[in-house]
Amino acid sequence: MRRVSKITAAVTTAAALALTATACGSGSSGNSNESSSAKDGEVKVGLVYDIGGRGDQSFNDAAYRGFDKALKEFDIAGEDKEPSDGESDADKEQRLTELARQGFNPVIGVGYAYAGPIEKVAKKFPDTSFAVIDDSSRKGENIANLVFSEEQGSYLVGVAAATLTKTDRVGFLGGVNTPLIQKFEAGFEQGVKDTNKDVKVTTQYISQPPDMKGFSSPADGKKVAAGMLDQGIDVIYPAAGASGGGAFEAIAAEGKMGIGVDSDQYQQKSLEKVKDVIITSMTKNVEGAVYEFIKSVVDGKPQTGVKTHDLSDDGVGYSKSNPAFAENAELIKKLEAVKKDIIDGKIEVKSTVS
Amino acid sequence: MKKIDKERLILAVAAPVLAVAFAMLLSSAILLASGRNPVEPYALMVDYAVVNPDVQVLIVNRTTTYYLAALAVAVGFRMNLFNIGVDGQYRLAAMLSAAVGTAVPLPGALRMVVIVVTAMLVGAAWAGIAGILKTTRGVSEVVSTIMLNAIATSLIAYLLQPSLLGKRLEGSNDLTTGELPESAWLPGIPTSAPGSEIYGFIVVAVLLGIGYWFLLNRTRFGFDLRAAGASESAAAASGVNGRRMVLTSILLSGALAGLTGMPLLLGEAHEYNLAFPAGVGFTGITIALLGRNNPVGMAVGALLLAFLKVTSQTLDSNGYVKEIAEIMEGLIVIAVVVAYETVRRWGLRRQQQRVGEELARTHQASQDKVKKEVPV
Numbered sequence: 248m249r250r251v252s253k254i255t256a257a258v259t260t261a262a263a264l265a266l267t268a269t270a271c272g273s274g275s276s277g278n279s280n281e282s283s284s285a286k287d288g289e290v291k292v293g294l295v296y297d298i299g300g301r302g303d304q305s306f307n308d309a310a311y312r313g314f315d316k317a318l319k320e321f322d323i324a325g326e327d328k329e330p331s332d333g334e335s336d337a338d339k340e341q342r343l344t345e346l347a348r349q350g351f352n353p354v355i356g357v358g359y360a361y362a363g364p365i366e367k368v369a370k371k372f373p374d375t376s377f378a379v380i381d382d383s384s385r386k387g388e389n390i391a392n393l394v395f396s397e398e399q400g401s402y403l404v405g406v407a408a409a410t411l412t413k414t415d416r417v418g419f420l421g422g423v424n425t426p427l428i429q430k431f432e433a434g435f436e437q438g439v440k441d442t443n444k445d446v447k448v449t450t451q452y453i454s455q456p457p458d459m460k461g462f463s464s465p466a467d468g469k470k471v472a473a474g475m476l477d478q479g480i481d482v483i484y485p486a487a488g489a490s491g492g493g494a495f496e497a498i499a500a501e502g503k504m505g506i507g508v509d510s511d512q513y514q515q516k517s518l519e520k521v522k523d524v525i526i527t528s529m530t531k532n533v534e535g536a537v538y539e540f541i542k543s544v545v546d547g548k549p550q551t552g553v554k555t556h557d558l559s560d561d562g563v564g565y566s567k568s569n570p571a572f573a574e575n576a577e578l579i580k581k582l583e584a585v586k587k588d589i590i591d592g593k594i595e596v597k598s599t600v601s
Numbered sequence: 602m603k604k605i606d607k608e609r610l611i612l613a614v615a616a617p618v619l620a621v622a623f624a625m626l627l628s629s630a631i632l633l634a635s636g637r638n639p640v641e642p643y644a645l646m647v648d649y650a651v652v653n654p655d656v657q658v659l660i661v662n663r664t665t666t667y668y669l670a671a672l673a674v675a676v677g678f679r680m681n682l683f684n685i686g687v688d689g690q691y692r693l694a695a696m697l698s699a700a701v702g703t704a705v706p707l708p709g710a711l712r713m714v715v716i717v718v719t720a721m722l723v724g725a726a727w728a729g730i731a732g733i734l735k736t737t738r739g740v741s742e743v744v745s746t747i748m749l750n751a752i753a754t755s756l757i758a759y760l761l762q763p764s765l766l767g768k769r770l771e772g773s774n775d776l777t778t779g780e781l782p783e784s785a786w787l788p789g790i791p792t793s794a795p796g797s798e799i800y801g802f803i804v805v806a807v808l809l810g811i812g813y814w815f816l817l818n819r820t821r822f823g824f825d826l827r828a829a830g831a832s833e834s835a836a837a838a839s840g841v842n843g844r845r846m847v848l849t850s851i852l853l854s855g856a857l858a859g860l861t862g863m864p865l866l867l868g869e870a871h872e873y874n875l876a877f878p879a880g881v882g883f884t885g886i887t888i889a890l891l892g893r894n895n896p897v898g899m900a901v902g903a904l905l906l907a908f909l910k911v912t913s914q915t916l917d918s919n920g921y922v923k924e925i926a927e928i929m930e931g932l933i934v935i936a937v938v939v940a941y942e943t944v945r946r947w948g949l950r951r952q953q954q955r956v957g958e959e960l961a962r963t964h965q966a967s968q969d970k971v972k973k974e975v976p977v
Contacts, residue, residue: 269612326917328917331910331923331926333880334878335878382773383773426776456754457876458879
């Protein structure tokens with residue numbers, strides 16, 4: 248009988264695991280019905296996501312907004328696709344190849360994981376324009392590398408955090424410990440330290456790759472943020488995708504301060520209840536970058552090469568939608584001065600953690 | 602056991618077939634309930650695979666990886682061990698063997714051998730921790746292996762830092778172990794689809810499948826393993842060292858888990874990076890259950906799962922959500938368990954019935970022959 252119960256247990260666990268994998272694999276991947284009605288010669292846009300996909304309240308959603316805006320504005324067709332769990336580069340290549348073969352042009356890969364696959368596929372389809380977001384290591388004649396200086400925007404919110412903290416303790420809450428998120432961390436920490444040496448920065452990540460749940464787990468975000476608040480930290484900067492929502496809940500419960508990321512999270516509908524604690528957001532204009540890229544193709548002059556979006560073109564920045572923050576004229580003046588210094592090269596922001 | 606029992610064979614095949622059919626039926630019901638065509642997704646998926654040779658190659662390649670993971674799980678299952686840690690063992694092995702592979706200055710073929718051996722050793726060592734904990738402290742391997750998965754994730758993240766084994770290309774946000782030299786790329790089998798090759802490692806996978814069958818069914822070790830898995834006390838009574846069997850099978854399971862990453866590493870990725878697929882070990886569990894630890898059954902199961910995962914891609918482009926395939930996967934797991942358990946109970950009852958009949962007959966016979974003696 249022991250054997251039976253063990254196998255039953257095994258199976259139950261496997262089923263549970265399979266189901267959780269399903270659950271965290273994809274959140275909400277809406278349907279992509281805007282597709283395939285394009286006539287010949289028209290621009291058809293293909294957009295492919297990395298794990299997480301649409302509905303992550305963050306990076307992927309921002310890309311989608313840019314894509315959606317371009318489709319509506321230029322009245323063109325498009326299709327967006329998500330990856331499957333446990334896939335390798337070959338699957339990404341296949342996805343890109345199929346889009347290119349079906350005449351989609353441009354084809355956009357959201358996330359650095361598409362860099363390698365795009366490099367290979369772009370060679371096979373020299374007449375198709377490709378773009379990859381967050382990578383500038385794999386270049387090509389028909390590839391646009393859309394990258395952002397996240398560290399610059401993070402530096403600015405770091406300055407704000409160091410100015411506003413009353414306990415001289417601030418926290419950086421990273422989603423998944425990848426080099427990309429470390430850019431946010433590095434900029435934030437430098438911004439804090441340059442403003443006030445005595446302010447202590449505590450860094451914590453939710454998960455380690457390839458476990459990407461750190462970007463999609465509000466419960467974990469809440470837990471980690473609560474832990475930080477317990478230590479006396481009163482400003483938290485969560486760079487953690489959808490997990491950030493949980494962090495803001497914890498922050499709101501204690502009446503402390505939080506800093507949004509990627510989008511202007513003060514204005515995000517899903518965060519309506521806790522928006523007052525979101526003093527500002529480090530904005531990363533993925534939406535604009537995607538839109539601009541599609542526009543360049545529609546205009547017949549496709550972007551190629553590395554296109555860095557930073558403070559100078561508002562590719563990154565900080566938001567002033569929270570009135571309590573906007574009223575703090577002294578702080579805004581300081582931030583604007585620092586911003587100018589960064590643009591002018593007087594302040595150099597590091598993009599790697601020391 | 603020597604004779605092929607027709608009834609047993611039919612039962613063995615019927616259960617998974619029924620389970621898959623049942624899962625499809627339920628998935629169709631879900632589709633229907635959400636107002637969709639209940640059959641079209643399957644047609645789309647099959648069509649996608651039939652029309653595109655490069656998709657077929659993807660499926661075969663994914664099958665290779667899954668099959669190895671399933672073998673790893675199955676070796677444990679046969680010994681009544683549930684190695685949930687295949688995923689962690691596989692990732693750690695892939696990462697460390699890739700790092701060793703880039704570091705050793707050896708000619709191509711030899712470098713490949715070193716990579717493969719390293720992967721097996723790392724996988725076995727990581728699984729061995731759970732084995733030692735079980736044999737010395739009685740820690741359930743279910744708990745320890747699942748925890749070791751999490752530890753493996755952290756360990757990989759730590760080792761993959763640029764200051765240790767990791768490398769980061771200028772302008773890239775990925776971390777890798779660095780690309781293996783081209784001489785250590787295992788050549789693939791060319792196909793009619795241009796640019797698509799079947800992993801050369803598929804040959805090894807097939808050989809391992811045969812080896813698995815031979816080891817378990819044709820050697821003393823295999824017999825001991827199965828015996829100990831079926832009943833530890835009975836096996837101990839016949840002189841099998843239970844602890845040693847536990848340790849050996851978990852080491853074997855770990856070594857096979859280590860090999861799981863090899864098709865991808867040697868045949869395609871040529872480096873370990875952040876995009877290296879996670880979760881393969883869990884798929885392996887599903888397949889081992891579906892294939893009933895049978896080498897052929899698992900091959901079919903691996904093919905089915907690979908088919909589902911790869912072809913579900915096309916659903917997104919056709920107005921369906923590809924998660925249908927994931928729902929189906931989950932349903933298969935549940936259905937398979939229910940089917941096996943039902944079939945097992947039914948078989949057991951039949952067996953008992955037959956034994957009863959047999960006993961009654963001999964009882965009758967012995968009473969007829971020697972009326973004085975009291976029959977057993």
